[in-house]
Structures are given as structure tokens and as C-alpha cells.
Amino acid sequence: MPAVATREQIVAAADRLFYHHGYEHTSFADIAGAVGLSRGNFYYHFKSKDAILDAVIDARLAATRRMLEQWEAEAPTPAGRIMRYVEIVLTNRADIQDYGCPVGTLTTELAKLEHAMLGQAGRLFTLFREWLREQFILLGHAEQADELAMHVLAFSQGVAVMANAFHDEAFIRREVDRMRQWLHTYER
Amino acid sequence: MPAVATREQIVAAADRLFYHHGYEHTSFADIAGAVGLSRGNFYYHFKSKDAILDAVIDARLAATRRMLEQWEAEAPTPAGRIMRYVEIVLTNRADIQDYGCPVGTLTTELAKLEHAMLGQAGRLFTLFREWLREQFILLGHAEQADELAMHVLAFSQGVAVMANAFHDEAFIRREVDRMRQWLHTYER
DNA sequence: ATGGCTCTAGGTCAATCGTCCTACGAGGGG
DNA sequence: CCCCTCGTAGGACGATTGACCTAGAGCCAT
Numbered sequence: 185m186p187a188v189a190t191r192e193q194i195v196a197a198a199d200r201l202f203y204h205h206g207y208e209h210t211s212f213a214d215i216a217g218a219v220g221l222s223r224g225n226f227y228y229h230f231k232s233k234d235a236i237l238d239a240v241i242d243a244r245l246a247a248t249r250r251m252l253e254q255w256e257a258e259a260p261t262p263a264g265r266i267m268r269y270v271e272i273v274l275t276n277r278a279d280i281q282d283y284g285c286p287v288g289t290l291t292t293e294l295a296k297l298e299h300a301m302l303g304q305a306g307r308l309f310t311l312f313r314e315w316l317r318e319q320f321i322l323l324g325h326a327e328q329a330d331e332l333a334m335h336v337l338a339f340s341q342g343v344a345v346m347a348n349a350f351h352d353e354a355f356i357r358r359e360v361d362r363m364r365q366w367l368h369t370y371e372r
Numbered sequence: 373m374p375a376v377a378t379r380e381q382i383v384a385a386a387d388r389l390f391y392h393h394g395y396e397h398t399s400f401a402d403i404a405g406a407v408g409l410s411r412g413n414f415y416y417h418f419k420s421k422d423a424i425l426d427a428v429i430d431a432r433l434a435a436t437r438r439m440l441e442q443w444e445a446e447a448p449t450p451a452g453r454i455m456r457y458v459e460i461v462l463t464n465r466a467d468i469q470d471y472g473c474p475v476g477t478l479t480t481e482l483a484k485l486e487h488a489m490l491g492q493a494g495r496l497f498t499l500f501r502e503w504l505r506e507q508f509i510l511l512g513h514a515e516q517a518d519e520l521a522m523h524v525l526a527f528s529q530g531v532a533v534m535a536n537a538f539h540d541e542a543f544i545r546r547e548v549d550r551m552r553q554w555l556h557t558y559e560r
Numbered sequence: 561a562t563g564g565c566t567c568t569a570g571g572t573c574a575a576t577c578g579t580c581c582t583a584c585g586a587g588g589g590g
Numbered sequence: 591c592c593c594c595t596c597g598t599a600g601g602a603c604g605a606t607t608g609a610c611c612t613a614g615a616g617c618c619a620t
Contacts (some may be wrong), residue, residue, distance in 0.1 A: 206484040208396055212578065222599045224580080233578065284480050288533045292472050292480060295536055296394040309537050334534060334543050335550070342530025345476045346522060348483055349497050355522050362523070400608065410569045412610080421608065
């Protein structure tokens with residue numbers, strides 16, 4: 185098997201395990217077991233656990249960019265695109281109830297570990313932030329676009345934490361509806 | 373030294389360390405070092421690490437109840453009391469920027485660890501939820517009091533995650549102001 | 561002072577962690 | 591056929607983890 189396929193398998197398994205059980209709680213043995221490799225063989229593909237985390241973050245950044253591009257292709261209006269982001273807490277409801285937001289929980293964990301890769305993880309947030317900011321500019325609110333983007337981000341993080349804590353689907357739907365109404369007041 | 377004082381010292385140190393570095397990332401040696409005790413002696417006071425977590429959660433529950441009682445004594449109106457909760461993200465701004473919300477981050481971590489004490493940690497959220505619900509009932513919104521309480525909780529969690537990720541004080545102040553205006557629309 | 565209780569120190573345990581090393585098998589090009 | 595590289599397996603390392611044990615110091619009551 186070519187090395188690139190194995191490497192991608194490792195990144196995919198690590199991505200899933202980091203999300204489900206956290207970075208620190210995921211061991212080399214866990215990832216190796218998920219992929220079906222021996223532990224020791226790992227260092228042929230990644231020289232350290234941090235390197236795997238780095239690759240996982242890069243993969244998430246790339247996947248996020250693809251998702252944003254798809255949203256831009258599918259949703260014609262800026263407001264519709266913003267709603268695609270808002271509705272992600274419904275789209276990924278099952279995972280969020282079980283594991284929270286992949287971006288928020290990773291950033292929170294790395295902050296507590298004082299991990300060197302915290303800044304890299306923050307780029308995931310920044311990617312969404314700047315994309316949302318762009319949508320608000322297109323919506324005609326250039327002067328407060330960044331503040332509105334941050335508000336939408338805070339919404340998603342708050343809903344994710346509460347959904348994870350209480351497993352309440354009706355709550356998620358109510359908050360999405362509230363956000364939809366809020367967004368209407370900013371449509372031209 | 374009486375055992376009760378040592379026990380309280382252990383709980384206080386564990387509380388702080390769990391908040392700053394997370395539950396799993398905090399070892400017995402860390403707590404023992406913070407208190408100035410030997411590692412082995414630990415099992416005289418707590419038979420397991422879970423028992424310490426249990427005691428920490430109980431201590432947080434008690435401290436939270438005291439705080440809520442103080443808010444009720446200091447703020448005469450329900451709206452004023454709710455604002456005391458909202459403004460906690462400003463009051464504890466420094467800690468939140470560094471470590472996030474103590475309740476939210478603990479719950480998130482325990483969920484990922486599939487820890488048996490997750491339900492206990494959830495009681496911290498429930499305590500705030502029911503207190504906020506009571507305030508909204510007093511405000512004259514009995515029929516949607518719980519939904520409004522959940523919305524306020526989600527606000528605080530969202531702001532905490534974003535404040536931790538971006539260290540942006542102006543953002544926190546904007547969101548608190550936004551919440552103040554929102555609350556005004558619910559005042560009789 | 562003697563016995564018993566509270567509290568502590570320090571060592572030990574097996575398990576697991578991330579890391580590293582070496583040996584080996586498969587396979588293609590010379 | 592040999593050699594070289596790629597990819598893998600599995601063991602070993604030092605450190606650290608949570609957990610447990612025992613010996614004894616301090617003190618109070620009898």
C-alpha cells in the first residue's frame with residue numbers, strides 16, 4: 185500500500201478520535217488500533233504526536249475550505265450562506281450532542297494544555313470568522329461585519345456546548361429559529 | 373493540622389488545577405505539590421481521583437448557591453439578577469480568556485472522557501438553569517421561562533468559548549450590551 | 561505511660577504513555 | 591540474481607500515571 189494512503193488513513197482516524205475523545209485522551213495505540221497498524225510503525229509516518237495534530241488541523245482547514253466553497257456554490261445570497269453556517273448545529277446535531285463542536289472543543293482543550301499548536305487550531309476559527317465577515321460585507325454591513333461574524337460564531341459555540349450538556353434537540357431548533365429572525369433584521 | 377482543613381486545601385487546589393489545566397491533565401502529583409503533601413498520603417483523604425472530582429463538583433455547587441443567594445440579596449429585580457449572571461463574563465473576564473467557563477469546559481471534557489461523573493457536572497448547569505428560569509418567571513414569562521434561561525446559558529457559553537479563543541475584551545463587552553438590550557425587551 | 565486514633569511520608573506496584581530502534585518482507589531496477 | 595528502498599512489525603526505553611501499602615510521628619484520653 186502506498187504511504188500516502190496509509191498517512192491519510194492515520195489522519196482520518198486521528199481526526200475522528202481527537203474529536204470523540206479529545207487530543208490528550210487519544211493515545212498512539214488508539215490511533216494505531218483504529219487504522220490497523222502497529223504502534224511502533226507510526227514514527228515512519230509521523231515523528232511525533234504533535235505532528236499528527238498538525239496534520240489533522242491542516243486536514244480540517246482544507247475540509248472547511250471545501251465546505252465553504254460548496255456553500256457559496258449552493259446558496260446564492262449572503263444571508264442564505266450565513267444560514268448554512270447557522271444550521272450546521274442542526275445538520276451535525278447528532279455529533280454535536282455527543283462530542284460538541286470540533287473546533288471549539290479542540291481549541292478549549294489545547295488552551296488548557298498550553299499546547300504549542302493552539303495557534304494553529306485558532307486558524308480554524310479565523311477561517312470561519314473571515315468567511316462570515318465577508319458574507320456580512322456582501323450583505324451591506326461592512327462597518328460592523330466582523331462584529332456580526334463574531335456574534336454568529338458565539339451563537340454556534342454556545343448552542344454546541346449546551347446541546348452537548350443537555351442533549352435537547354428542541355433547544356437547538358429554537359435557537360436556530362431565533363438566529364434566523366435575527367438575521368432577517370440585517371437583510372437589506 | 374486537622375484533617376478537614378487539609379481536605380479543603382486539597383479540594384481548593386484540585387478545583388483550581390482542574391479549571392486551569394483540565395481534569396485529565398491534572399495528576400495527583402500536581403495537586404499534592406500545590407498543597408504541599410506527599411503523593412501517597414493522598415489516599416487517606418480521597419480513595420480515588422474520581423472522589424476528588426466529586427468533592428470539587430460539590431464544592432462548586434455550594435459556592436454557586438452562595439453566589440446566587442448573594443445576587444438575590446444585592447439585586448432587587450429579576451432583570452437585575454439575570455444581568456448579574458450575564459455580566460459574569462465581564463466580572464471573570466481574565467480567567468475566562470485564559471481558561472474558559474469552569475462549568476462548560478468541565479462538562480465538555482467529561483463528555484469526551486465518557487466519565488461517570490458527567491451527570492454530576494451537569495448539575496452545575498442545571499443549578500444555573502433553574503435559577504435563571506425562576507428569575508424569568510418572576511419577570512412574568514412563566515410559559516417560556518426555561519427557554520429563556522437556556523438562551524442566557526447559551527449566550528454565556530458562546531462568549532466564554534470565543535473569549536478564550538480570541539482574547540478579545542471588546543467582543544465580550546459588545547455581547548453583554550447586546551444581551552442587555554435583549555433583556556430589556558422582556559421587562560414588563 | 562500506655563494504647564489507640566489521626567494524619568503523614570515515602571516506597572512500590574502494574575499499566576500506560578510517547579518515543580525510538582532494529583529486523584524483516586515485499587518488490588522493482590540494475 | 592542482487593541490491594536498495596519503502597513500508598511494516600514488534601519489542602524496548604524511560605517517564606509518568608493512578609492506586610496501594612506500611613511504618614511511624616503526633617496527640618489525646620484513659
